[in-house]
Amino acid sequence: MVQKFNEHIVKSLPFLKEKKLLVACSGGLDSVVLTHLCAASKFDFAIAHCNFSLRGAESEGDETFVADLASQLGVECFVKQFNTEQEAKTKRLSVQMAARELRYQWFDELLTSKGYDYVLTAHHADDSLETFLINLSRGTGIQGLSGIPKMNGNIVRPLLSFSREEILEFATLEGKEWREDSSNASIKYLRNKIRHQIVPIVKELNPTFLQNFQHTQHFLRQTSDLAHNYLEELKSKLFRQRDGAVAIPIAELQQLNPLDAYIYGLLHSYGFTEWNDVKDLLTAESGKQVFSKTHRLLKNRDFLILAEIIPEIKGTYNLHLDKTSDGLPIKIQLEEVESFEKQTQNVVFLDMEKLIFPLVLRNWEKGDYFYPFGMQGKKKLSKFFKDEKMDLISKEKQWLLCSGDKIVWIVGKRADERFKVEESTRKIVKISWLK
Template identity: 70%
Template sequence: MFPKFKQHINSEMPFLKGKKLLLACSGGVDSVTLAHLCVAADLDIGLAHCNFTLRSDESDGDEVFVRQLATTLGIEVFVKQFETEQYAQTHRLSVQMAARELRYQWFSELLETKGFDYILTAHHANDSLETFLINLSRGTGIEGLSGIPEVNEQVVRPLLPFSQQEILAYAKSEKIAWREDSSNASTKYLRNKIRHQIVPVLKELHPTFLQNFLNTQNHLQQTNSLASNHLNELKSKLFEQRDGDIKISITALEKLQPLDAYLYGLFKDYGFTEWNDVKDLLSAMSGKQVVSKTHRLLKDRDFLILSEIKNTVNGTYLVHVDGTPSELPIKLKLENVETLEKQGRNVVFLDKEKLNFPLVLRNWEKGDYFYPFGMQGKKKLSKFFKDEKLDVISKEKQWLLCSSDNEIVWVVGKRADERFKVEDSTRQIIKITQLT
C-alpha cells in the first residue's frame, strides 16, 4: 500500500510536501495507519486527538495511546478534552454533530495558533460509500451523491482512494497497533447500520461493488464540476455587484429552464432551503423577501436583491466639530474652510453657526423629513427615496447627519438640507466629506 500511497501524494497532492500538517488521530486503525504512512513518506505531521469523554475509561485509554504513538513516531501531539454531551444539550445538537463542531472548531484554532497549513483526516473509500448511501436515503442532489471531497479548503483526505480492507491489510502486515472503538459495533447509529447491514449485502451481490461505486462517483464528480462551471459563468452574467449587494434580473431568471434546478444551483450557497418560497418571490409584490441564516433575497420591482445579513448596530453616533471621527459606520471628514467650493453628493458646505454640535449620525426613520437643498418647502424622506429609486435595502443602509436637535442636515451621499446652506451672511463654513 505504501508505494501506492506515496504515488498518490506525488501525483494528486504535491502541495502537501514541505507543509506543516495536522493529522486528526482518534487512535483507530485508519488514522493510526495514516500517521505511519505520512511519516514514512517524509511528510511533516503533528497529531491532534479529541477526547470527547463519551466512553469513560475507554476514551482516556485512547488519549494515552495517541500520546504514546506520537512519542514512538517522534512527532508533536495536541490533545483536548471536551464536555460533549453538555455541549450537545446546550446547543440542541445530536452528540455526533456536537462532536463534529467541537472537533473542527479546535482544529481551526490549532491551524491559526500553531502555524499548520492543512488538516489531514483518515476518511477512506468505504466512508465515502456510506456517506453516499446516507445522502441517497435522505434525498439529495448530485452534490450529495458525489461523495466526500479529497480537498475541502484546508481539510485534506489522502486515504479516499483506498478501501478499509487495504488499510487493515497494511496495518497487519506492518504490525501497527491501534485501538478499537466499541461504539463502532453498535447499530443504533445510521452510519453503522449501513456499514454492518447494507454494505455487506451489496458486496455479496457484486464482489467489485466498491470499485464500481468509486468509478460511478468519479463520473458524478466530473458531471458536478461541469454544472458548477456553468453556474459560475451564469452568475458572472446575471449577478450584478452593487454596493455590497447583488442585483439579479427576474426576467433573465425566468428564461432559465428547468427553472427549479437553476434557482437551486444559483442560490444554494447562500443558505436558502425553502425553494418554493424562492420561486414564488419572482412573481411576488415588491418588498417581499426570503431569509436564510446568512442572507436575504428581496423582490424589488423587476429585480431580486441578494444581501448578506450582518450583525450591524443600528443606533446613533456622535460627530464632533472637526477631524475624521473614528468609530463611525461610514467615514466622514469635517474641516473648517474659508471659501465655498463646488458642492456634490459626497461633499457639502454648511453654515457652521446654524449647527448644534455634536452632530448625530443615525439611520432614517419613518416620518423623517427635510428641506432639500435648492428647493422650497419640506419633503418626506420616504417620498425622496422613491424619487431617487432606492430599493428597500438601500433605504435601510441610508445614513442621516443631523443637528443635535434632530433636524436633518444631510442625507449622506444624496442631498443637503436647504436650512443649513452657506449664505452671504455666513461667517464660518464647515466642509463635510464622505470618504470612500
Template identity: 70%
Template sequence: MFPKFKQHITNAMPFLKGQSLLLACSGGLDSVVLTHLCIEEGMDVALAHCNFNLRGKESDGDEKFVRELASKLKVEVFVKRFDTEQYAEEKRLSVQMAARELRYQWFDELLRTKGFDYVLTAHHADDSLETFLINLSRGTGIEGLSGIPEVNQKVVRPLLPFSRDEILGYAQSGNHHWREDSSNVSTKYLRNKIRHNIVPNLKELHPTFLQNFINTQHHLQQTNGMVKQHLHELKSELFLEGEDVINIPIAELQKLHPLESYLYGLFKDYGFTEWNDLKNLLTAMSGKQVFSKTHQLLKDRDNLVLSEIKNRVNGTYTVYLEGNTSKLPVHLLFEHTETVEKQGENVVFLDKEKLNFPLVLRKWEKGDYFYPFGMQGKKKLSKFFKDEKMNLVSKEKQWLLCSGGDIVWVVGKRADERFRVEDSTEEIIKITLVK
C-alpha cells in the same frame, strides 16, 4: 498497499510533499495506518488527538496509545480534552455533531498557531460509501451524492481511494497495533447500521461493488464540477455587484429551466432553502422580501436585490462637533473653513449658526421631508428616494444627519437648502463623508 499509496500521493497530491502536516489520529485502525504510511513515505507529520471524554477509561486509553505511538515514531503530538456533552447541550447539537465541531475548530486553531499547512484525516472508500447511503436515505442532490471531497481547503484525505480491507491488510502485514472503539459495534447510530447491516449485503451483489461505486462517484464528482462551473459563469453574468448589494434581473432568471434547480444552485450558498418562496418572489409585488439566517432577498421592480443582514446597523447616534465620529456607523469629518468649495454628495458646507448641536444621526422614517439643496420647496424623502431609484435595501441603509427635528443632510446624497452658507454666514462648517 504502500506502493499504491506512494503513487497516489505523487499523482493526486504532490502539494503535500515538503509541507508541514497535522494528522488527525484517533488511535483506531484507519488513522494508525495513515500515520505509518506517511512516515514510510517520508512525509513531515505531527499527530493531533481529540479526547472527547465520551467513553470513560476507554477514551483515556486511546489518548495514552496515541501518545505512545508518537513517542515510538519520534513525531510531535498534540492532545486536546473536550467536555463534549456539555458543548452539545449548550449548542443544542447531537453529541456526534458537537464532537465534529470541536475537532475542526481545534484543527483550525493548530493550523493558525503552529504553522501547519494541511490537516490529514483517514477517511477511506467505505466511509464515502456509508456517507453516500446516509445522504441518499435523507434525500439529497448531486452534491450530497458526490461523496467526501479528497481536498477541502486545508483538509486532505489521502486514503479515499482505499478500501477498509486494504487498510486492514496493510496493518496486519506490518504487525501494526491499533485501538478498537467499542461504539463502532453499536447499531444505535445510523452510520453503524449501514456499515454492519447494509454495506455487506451490497458487496455481495458484485465482487467489485466497492470499486464500481468509487468509479460511479468519480463520475458524479465530475458532473458536479461541471454544474458548479456553469453556475459560477452564470453568476458572473447575472449577479451585478452594487454598493453592499447584488442586483439580479428577474427576467433573466425566468429564462432558466428547470427553474427550481437553478434557484437552488444560485442561492444555496446564501442560506436560502425554501425554494417555493424564492420562486414566488419572482412574480410578487415590489417590496416583498424573503430571509435566510444571513441574507435578505428583496423584490425591487425588475430585480432581486441580495444583501447581507449583518451589514444592517440601526439606532440613533448623537454627533458632537468636536467628538470622535470614527465610531459612528458612518465616518464624518467636521472641519472649520473660511471658503466654500464645490459641494457634492460626500462633502457639504453649512452655516454653523443655523445648526443646533449636538446633531443626531438616524435612519429615515415615514413622513420625513427636507428642502433639497439647490431647489425651492420641500420634498418627501420617499419621493426623493424614488427619484434617485433607490431600492428598499438602500433606503434602509440610508443615514440622515439632523439638527433638532430638521434634516441637515441625506448623508452621501443631498444637503438641505435651509442650512446653506450665505453671504452673511460668519462661521462655516465643512462635513466630509469618509468612505
C-alpha cells in the same frame, strides 16, 4: 501501500511534502494508518487528538494510546478534552454534530496558533460511499452525491482513493496496533447501519462495486465542476452589486430553463432551503422576503435583492469637528476648509455657522423629512426613498446626519438645502463619507 500512498501524493497532493501538517488521529484503524504513512513518507507533521469524553475509560485509553504513538514516532501531540454532551445540550445539536463542530473549531485554532498549514483526516473510499448513501436516502442534489471532497479549505483527505480493506490489510501485515471504538459497532446510528447492513450486501452483489462507485463519483464531480463553473459565469452576468447587496433581475431569471434547477444552483450556497418560497418571490408583491440563517432574499419591483443578514446597528452618535469617526457605524469626517469644491454623493460642503455641534448620526425614522438640495420645499424621506427606488434593505441601512432635529445630509444620497454654502458664508465645513 506506502509506495502507492506516495505515488498518490505526488500525483494529486504534491504540495503536502513542503507543508507543516496536523494529522487528526483518534486512535482508530484509519487514522493510525494515516499517521504511519505520513511518518514513512517523512512528512513534517504533528498529531492532533480530540477526547470527546463520551466513552469514559475507553476515551481515556484512546488518548493515552495516541500520546504513546506520537512519542514512538518522535512527533508532537496536541490533545484537547471536550464536554461534548454539554455542548450538544447548550447548542441543541446532536452529539455527533456537536463533536464535529468542536473538532474542526479546535483544528482551526491549532492551525492559527501553532503555524500549521493543513489538517489531514483519514476519510477513505468506503466513508465516501457511506456518505453518498446517506445523502441519497435523505434527498440531495449532485453535490451531495459527489461524495467527500479531497480538499475543503485547509482540510485534506489523502486516503480517499484507498478502501477500508486496503487500510486493514496494511495495518495487519505491518503489525500496527490501533484502538477499536465500541460505538462503531452500534447500528443505532445511520452511518453504522449503512456500513454494517447495506454496504456488505452491495459489495457481495458486485465484488467491484466500490471501484465502480469511485469511477462514478469521479464523473459526478466533473459534472458538478462543470455546473459550478457555468453557474459562476452566470452569476457574474446576473448578480449586480448594489448598496452592499446583490440585485438579480427577475425577468432574466425567469428566462432560464429549467427554472427550478437554476434557482437552486444560483442560491443554494447562501443557505436557502425553502425553494417553493424562493420561487414564489418571483411573482410576489414587493416587500416579500425569504430568509436563510445567513442571508435574506427580498422582492423589490423587478429585482430579487440578496443580502447577508447583519445585526442591525441602531442608535445615535455624536460627530465633532476635525475628528474621524472612530467607534461609529460608518466613517464620517468633518473638517473646516477655506474653499468650496464640487459636491459628490460622498462629500458635501455646508455653512458651518448654520450647524449645531456636535452633529448627530442616526437611522432614519418614519415621518422624517428634509429640504432637498437644489429644490424648494420639503419632502418626506419615505417619498424620497421611493423616488430613488431604494429597496427595504437599503432603507434599513440608510444613515442620516442631523443638526439638532434637522436633517443635514442623507448620507451618500442628498444634502439639505437649508445648510448650503452661500455668498454670505464665512465658514465652510467639508463632510466626507469615507466608504
